[in-house]
Amino acid sequence: MKGGGRGKEPPVEVSYKRPxxxxxxxxxxxxxxxxxxxxxxxxxxxxxxxxPLMVRETRGxxxxxxxxxEGEEDSSEQRAxxxxxxxxxxxxxxxxxxxxxxxxxxxxxxxxxxxxxxxxLEPKEKQKYTDMAKEYKDAFMKANPGYKWCPATNKPVKxxxxxxxxTRNKVWSFPSNSPKGCATAKKLPKTDSTPQxxxxxxxxxxxxxxxxxxxxxxxxxxxxxxSSSSSQSGATDVTKYPDKxxxxxxxxxxxxxxxxxxxxxxxxxxxxxxxxQAETWSGTSQQGKPDVPTANVKSPLFKLxxxxxxxxxQSTAPEGKQCGQSAxxxxxxMCLASEAGKMETExxxxxxxxxxxxxxxxxGDTPDLPxxxxxxxxxxxxxxxxxxxxGQAGLIKKKKDASTREPAKVVDKDKSPGPGSPKKTLNxxxxxxxxxxxxxxxxxxxxxxxxxxxEEDMPKKKARTAAVTILVESSSPKKRAKPKAKRPLKAKxxxxxxxxxxxxxxxxxxxxxxxxxxxxSPKTEAKEANISSSTEPTSPSSPPAxxxxxxxxxxxxxxxxxxxxxxxxxxxxxxxxxxxxxxxxTSLRANVDRGKRGxxxxxxxxxxxxxxxxxxxxxxxxxxxxxxxxxxxxETAPGLGKLEEEFEKKFNSLPQYSPLTFDKKSTVVTKKxxxxxxxPEEQPLKPAKGPSPSQKNTLFHKIVSKxxxxxxxxxTLDKDIAMRSDSPMLDSATKAKPSPAPCATATLNxxxxxxxxxxxxxxxxxxxxxSKITHLxxxxxxxxxxxxxxxxxxxxxxxDDKPLSQDTLCNETGCYSASKQEEADRSSAPEDLPAFxxxxxxxxxxxxxxxxxxxxxxxxxxxxxxxxxPVLISCADQ
DNA sequence: TCGAATGAAAG
DNA sequence: CTTTCATTCGA
Numbered sequence: 001m002k003g004g005g006r007g008k009e010p011p012v013e014v015s016y017k018r019p020x021x022x023x024x025x026x027x028x029x030x031x032x033x034x035x036x037x038x039x040x041x042x043x044x045x046x047x048x049x050x051x052p053l054m055v056r057e058t059r060g061x062x063x064x065x066x067x068x069x070e071g072e073e074d075s076s077e078q079r080a081x082x083x084x085x086x087x088x089x090x091x092x093x094x095x096x097x098x099x100x101x102x103x104x105x106x107x108x109x110x111x112x113x114x115x116x117x118x119x120x121l122e123p124k125e126k127q128k129y130t131d132m133a134k135e136y137k138d139a140f141m142k143a144n145p146g147y148k149w150c151p152a153t154n155k156p157v158k159x160x161x162x163x164x165x166x167t168r169n170k171v172w173s174f175p176s177n178s179p180k181g182c183a184t185a186k187k188l189p190k191t192d193s194t195p196q197x198x199x200x201x202x203x204x205x206x207x208x209x210x211x212x213x214x215x216x217x218x219x220x221x222x223x224x225x226x227s228s229s230s231s232q233s234g235a236t237d238v239t240k241y242p243d244k245x246x247x248x249x250x251x252x253x254x255x256x257x258x259x260x261x262x263x264x265x266x267x268x269x270x271x272x273x274x275x276x277q278a279e280t281w282s283g284t285s286q287q288g289k290p291d292v293p294t295a296n297v298k299s300p301l302f303k304l305x306x307x308x309x310x311x312x313x314q315s316t317a318p319e320g321k322q323c324g325q326s327a328x329x330x331x332x333x334m335c336l337a338s339e340a341g342k343m344e345t346e347x348x349x350x351x352x353x354x355x356x357x358x359x360x361x362x363x364g365d366t367p368d369l370p371x372x373x374x375x376x377x378x379x380x381x382x383x384x385x386x387x388x389x390x391g392q393a394g395l396i397k398k399k400k401d402a403s404t405r406e407p408a409k410v411v412d413k414d415k416s417p418g419p420g421s422p423k424k425t426l427n428x429x430x431x432x433x434x435x436x437x438x439x440x441x442x443x444x445x446x447x448x449x450x451x452x453x454x455e456e457d458m459p460k461k462k463a464r465t466a467a468v469t470i471l472v473e474s475s476s477p478k479k480r481a482k483p484k485a486k487r488p489l490k491a492k493x494x495x496x497x498x499x500x501x502x503x504x505x506x507x508x509x510x511x512x513x514x515x516x517x518x519x520x521s522p523k524t525e526a527k528e529a530n531i532s533s534s535t536e537p538t539s540p541s542s543p544p545a546x547x548x549x550x551x552x553x554x555x556x557x558x559x560x561x562x563x564x565x566x567x568x569x570x571x572x573x574x575x576x577x578x579x580x581x582x583x584x585x586t587s588l589r590a591n592v593d594r595g596k597r598g599x600x601x602x603x604x605x606x607x608x609x610x611x612x613x614x615x616x617x618x619x620x621x622x623x624x625x626x627x628x629x630x631x632x633x634x635e636t637a638p639g640l641g642k643l644e645e646e647f648e649k650k651f652n653s654l655p656q657y658s659p660l661t662f663d664k665k666s667t668v669v670t671k672k673x674x675x676x677x678x679x680p681e682e683q684p685l686k687p688a689k690g691p692s693p694s695q696k697n698t699l700f701h702k703i704v705s706k707x708x709x710x711x712x713x714x715x716t717l718d719k720d721i722a723m724r725s726d727s728p729m730l731d732s733a734t735k736a737k738p739s740p741a742p743c744a745t746a747t748l749n750x751x752x753x754x755x756x757x758x759x760x761x762x763x764x765x766x767x768x769x770x771s772k773i774t775h776l777x778x779x780x781x782x783x784x785x786x787x788x789x790x791x792x793x794x795x796x797x798x799x800d801d802k803p804l805s806q807d808t809l810c811n812e813t814g815c816y817s818a819s820k821q822e823e824a825d826r827s828s829a830p831e832d833l834p835a836f837x838x839x840x841x842x843x844x845x846x847x848x849x850x851x852x853x854x855x856x857x858x859x860x861x862x863x864x865x866x867x868x869x870p871v872l873i874s875c876a877d878q
Numbered sequence: 879t880c881g882a883a884t885g886a887a888a889g
Numbered sequence: 890c891t892t893t894c895a896t897t898c899g900a
Contacts, residue, residue: 082895087884106899111882149887
């Protein structure tokens, strides 16, 4: 019968019912290709190395598809997955906890419990989730303008390609958009300058160059660019304007990025539309700044953008191209549009120089490289590897585009990196390096102190240093060796980060990333240091050391540049500065690394919201069982780009309540139930219904109305016990900081609960769905699990159990007091808020900082790429 | 592949 | 109102 429910769908469809895969999950932040990293991470690293670019097939299965990517894209339509609602977010965040408590409990059971928790949750707490969900949704919508929740009729269903074993894996990748029906989304034809371009995977490498610009531009644009460059990698900046939520911004970015990312994921080429989309999106997203006529303006910025784009494309590789260009252009446009005046002025002077310089530098730089390839871009890559080819091809194309727009010089540069080089990565890097180098060198100069004066004396010196270091690393691949060595140490931490690294395959970046982090905020550094030390030996990452090392080597390289010209620096610096001033906050803050894990609040440091974030740091090593699973999710994406990070951060920021808390609540509730009358506002209970939800509980209205019997937790006692033991750990682990009282981590206060929610909380099944019956049956068969009890409960309502059990719990646990306190804290406390707003706050803070200091840090997840990118930009000159 | 839950959206 | 689908992951 149940089938009946679904029955509606044709058999075939049925299967696809769950075709989630079709839909790529949308991530606000990300678009992520990151997946690749995430998944592969350590393991894959090797692979990555091998084929940094294309690779991505990720799962074998898909690969076969022959272009899986295409397939995915083809499905071009693959719909993005609908955004999670508050409850889902909540579930996602707490499911692991539940599972820990009740290992044997299956997800269904867990879900029930979660539902209970959710019901119990105070509006306040819920609010966070709802807000986040809303934000998420908004971002999503923005990204996918015409998106329809229900795909409606069409379903692409397609073939086997999708087979993807892991739907989820891909998840992050973005679908383009709107479902077919709507089409709105995509409208734009975009320039398809090079549709094929898309091949490119996402190379980390590319990220580097672009990242710089992007970073700068991010703010201005919506950051879409970033996505292109770093989406995965890293620019973590999510912060953009305060106005828009970070997610929203991300969404924009992602929109642009997503395809590329997809490509990566897919591994091969997607065709493209990426570019188109990107542009399109950009158009949409930009909103405010419509399209500025690029052509018209052609201000220096544009040129710069072009260059960068070209470079980036080269460096980055294939995928980036399109995105990069579009992004860059957009950025340029944005800049022009928004601040046209300023930017131009400054830029004007600089731009030209920059270009020239860049070129020159490149020539100079090349030395490191195995060789610069012949300029003849046309000369196709020899095909060192298909991957490369694809990537190159893309590059080339881009180049062309670039060339058209821009002077040949750029092109040459691009070309230089030729395919021939044995390692794609290297090549890319090199190419990217050239540009990057110039930038870096500027940065370095700053760091060194050349600009120091100009810059504020901030403590950032460290940061600078770090930046320098990074630069250095990027500049010389060889140096990497050291970093690599370190890597091992980091290992654990790296794991998460690894993802980022993965791409590069070269270890270089890892350090970089860390370093970057440091730069982000001195404080952060300190924290990290502590953390690292405490957590792991990784500490070696300690900035100073790295810096020193890197510098040593780096300096040599830099010098050249330095010698080449300061003017560039100044120009660039000015440019950056301008960008920064505009609003770019891109303080990446190194979050990237921490990403999920630590999320030590990186730069922003808001008060502890970080803490709230998971305690991944701890988790990592220990691996709770959940981890593995969670990994898929969280980690999945992990380290990718800043986007991801942000998303994660945000997600993490969501408060995670300890089971105890809920239990208590439930208890309270129960009590209430018994008392029923107590609740002032609502009278909830049963009879009620709730049409009148209390003002507070809008959310609850449903519950109230539906209210059935509270569902108790089946094995309360057991749970409790489990909880007790686990919870503390979890809490401590999770929350790292806050848990004065083990139990208490985040408790809701009973009082609050009492007031509004009271009651019924229990999840009632909405209606008895089809499944209900089945469910019951099944469960019976299955085993005695809470589920059964629940079922039983359903069948025969028993209320008594709960209270008793709860009481017991309470006694045992005895956590109450603490919980309350915490609760109080939370309510008033900054922590929560910060956590909640983390993104916004970060953005603001970052902005403040940036403006103030004028630094940008870019942390990319991808080491290599990032490394090049580097991360820090200080614009202080002037 | 189903399902448990909630919620948003679409029909 | 009802139905889809988002997340999760053990059966």
